[in-house]
Amino acid sequence: xxxxxxxxxxxxxxxxxxxxxxxxxxxxxxxxxxxxxxxxxxxxxxxxxxxxxxxxxxxxxxxxxxxxxxxxxxxxxxxxxxxxxxxxxxxxxxxxxxxxxxxxxxxxxxxxxxxxxxxxxxxxxxxxxxxxxxxxxxxxxxxxxxxxxxxxxxxxxxxxxxxxxxxxxxxxxxxxxxxxxxxxxxxxxxxxxxxxxxxxxxxxxxxxxxxxxxxxxxxxxxxxxxxxxxxxxxxxxxxxxxxxxxxxxxxxxxxxxxxxxxxxxxxxxxxxxxxxxxxxxxxxxxxxxxxxxxxxxxxxxxxxxxxxxxxxxxxxxxxxxxxxxxxxxxxxxxxxxxxxxxxxxxxxxxxxxxxxxxxxxxxxxxxxxx
Numbered sequence: 160x161x162x163x164x165x166x167x168x169x170x171x172x173x174x175x176x177x178x179x180x181x182x183x184x185x186x187x188x189x190x191x192x193x194x195x196x197x198x199x200x201x202x203x204x205x206x207x208x209x210x211x212x213x214x215x216x217x218x219x220x221x222x223x224x225x226x227x228x229x230x231x232x233x234x235x236x237x238x239x240x241x242x243x244x245x246x247x248x249x250x251x252x253x254x255x256x257x258x259x260x261x262x263x264x265x266x267x268x269x270x271x272x273x274x275x276x277x278x279x280x281x282x283x284x285x286x287x288x289x290x291x292x293x294x295x296x297x298x299x300x301x302x303x304x305x306x307x308x309x310x311x312x313x314x315x316x317x318x319x320x321x322x323x324x325x326x327x328x329x330x331x332x333x334x335x336x337x338x339x340x341x342x343x344x345x346x347x348x349x350x351x352x353x354x355x356x357x358x359x360x361x362x363x364x365x366x367x368x369x370x371x372x373x374x375x376x377x378x379x380x381x382x383x384x385x386x387x388x389x390x391x392x393x394x395x396x397x398x399x400x401x402x403x404x405x406x407x408x409x410x411x412x413x414x415x416x417x418x419x420x421x422x423x424x425x426x427x428x429x430x431x432x433x434x435x436x437x438x439x440x441x442x443x444x445x446x447x448x449x450x451x452x453x454x455x456x457x458x459x460x461x462x463x464x465x466x467x468x469x470x471x472x473x474x475x476x477x478x479x480x481x482x483x484x485x486x487x488x489x490x491x492x493x494x495x496x497x498x499x500x501x502x503x504x505x506x507x508x509x510x511x512x513x514x515x516x517x518x519x520x521x522x523x524x525x526x527x528x529x
Contacts, residue, residue: 160224160249162196164216166240166259172203172214173234175386178360179205179212180230191227193274194247194255196220201247204277205230210356211277214386224249225271236264278389280380286320286346286372290383293370296327297358299338299520302482304355305331312395315354320346328400334479335403336486339519351379352393360388403523405502408495412441413465413508416492420484422448422460427477429458436527437477441496442470450477473499474529480505483522500526 173192181189184207193204201218204211226249237245242260249255250265257264297316305313316329322345328337351374361381368384374392381388426437426448440447443466449459473496483505484492491508505522 160196160247161221162201162218162247164201164218164245164247166237166243166245168216169201169245170234170237172216172386173230173237175214175360175363176203176205176212176230177234178356178363179207179210181207182231188227188269188273188275190230191269191274192230192233193225193227193271195225195271196247197223204274206275206277207356208275209354210360210388210390212360212386212388213277216385226252226255226268227271227274228255228266228268232266236266278375278378280373280375280378280389282373282375284371284373285349286325286342287369288325288343290364290366290368290370292340292343294362294364296325296338296340297362299486300327300329300336301355301358301362302486303329303331303334303336303522304358305329306355307331311393312352312397315352315393316358317397317400318349318351318353320349320351322346322348328397330398330400330403333476333525334483335400335521335523336483337400337404337519337521341518349374352395352397353379354390354393357381357388357390364388403502404521405495405497405504405523408497408501408504410441410468410471410496411466412446412494412496413491414446414462414494415464416484416487416490416507418462419446419448419492420481422462423477423481423484426450426458426460427481429455430477431455435476435478436474436529437480438472438474438529440470440472441466441468443467471496471498473503474527475503475524476527479524483524486522487520502526 195202199220200215202215204213240259240262246258252270255266300316316327319326323342325342326339366383371382373380378389429452430450431452437450445461446464447461451457487507489507493506493508495504503524
């Protein structure tokens with residue numbers, strides 16, 4: 160097997176693969192990429208057995224062949240080369256020669272037969288929309304996905320499709336983020352739990368092509384251009400999240416998003432890892448952000464806001480509040496409150512006169528005792 164191809168084209172496909180491969184694994188082949196040359200194309204594949212990514216790029220192929228090579232070192236070699244064109248030659252089922260300009264490498268690999276068989280998801284697309292639009296939905300909720308392995312039903316985001324509506328929601332039990340968007344075309348009716356790693360890797364993909372979503376019995380396939388990501392559907396019942404979104408918070412605060420985020424980050428400097436909490440004190444026309452740490456000291460900052468209700472205090476995790484504020488795109492945000500023991504419901508404030516389809520985006524943060 161001998162392959163000639165452009166270095167930039169190969170590098171562009173190798174980079175997204177790095178998030179898929181397992182670097183700390185007892186199964187050596189999972190830290191490898193599968194290279195397969197045939198019919199004028201080079202196919203690449205990576206998997207950790209739960210999430211896989213495949214892609215294909217044009218190449219000048221002389222003789223078909225395949226080999227699994229160590230993913231990180233292969234990327235480092237290709238990235239280090241300066242020539243525009245790369246030649247890959249398969250010596251045998253365990254060795255690959257890499258040539259570019261005056262540079263020569265030979266790296267050992269594993270037989271292609273050792274690489275896991277990847278799941279295939281066939282059928283009609285459930286959903287088709289611009290990749291950027293889907294990535295935007297992910298970015299609004301990913302921070303709320305649980306990182307606890309024991310809570311597997313919360314270790315992903317729920318994606319609900321119904322006609323022209325798409326809803327994505329995530330929660331870790333301490334906060335919840337939900338976005339409800341209008342689709343460019345009708346989708347099939349589905350309710351799917353997408354794992355955290357698949358969402359993270361979809362955020363890293365770049366493509367001008369549309370994203371297609373297909374469902375198999377146990378897997379989901381996301382295709383954009385020549386790339387296809389397949390992941391296992393999470394099993395389990397997602398919580399009844401609509402009950403968490405309080406409907407009777409009678410105190411509404413409007414404030415500048417960036418000013419609040421910066422104030423919270425400054426005040427949170429004095430908090431510790433164990434006592435990671437700040438206090439928000441609301442009074443007519445102003446918010447005071449405060450924190451106290453018996454081992455270090457205290458801090459406070461006051462900023463203007465639109466609020467006309469009575470005084471109220473609430474303790475929140477500053478990281479949760481800042482992650483919500485960073486996910487919002489509008490200049491102003493709205494916080495809805497009831498009392499110090501009830502959740503804080505945050506949402507963006509859409510500028511007056513702005514046109515376009517309306518979407519719902521809310522973030523619920525549970526209170527802390529400070």
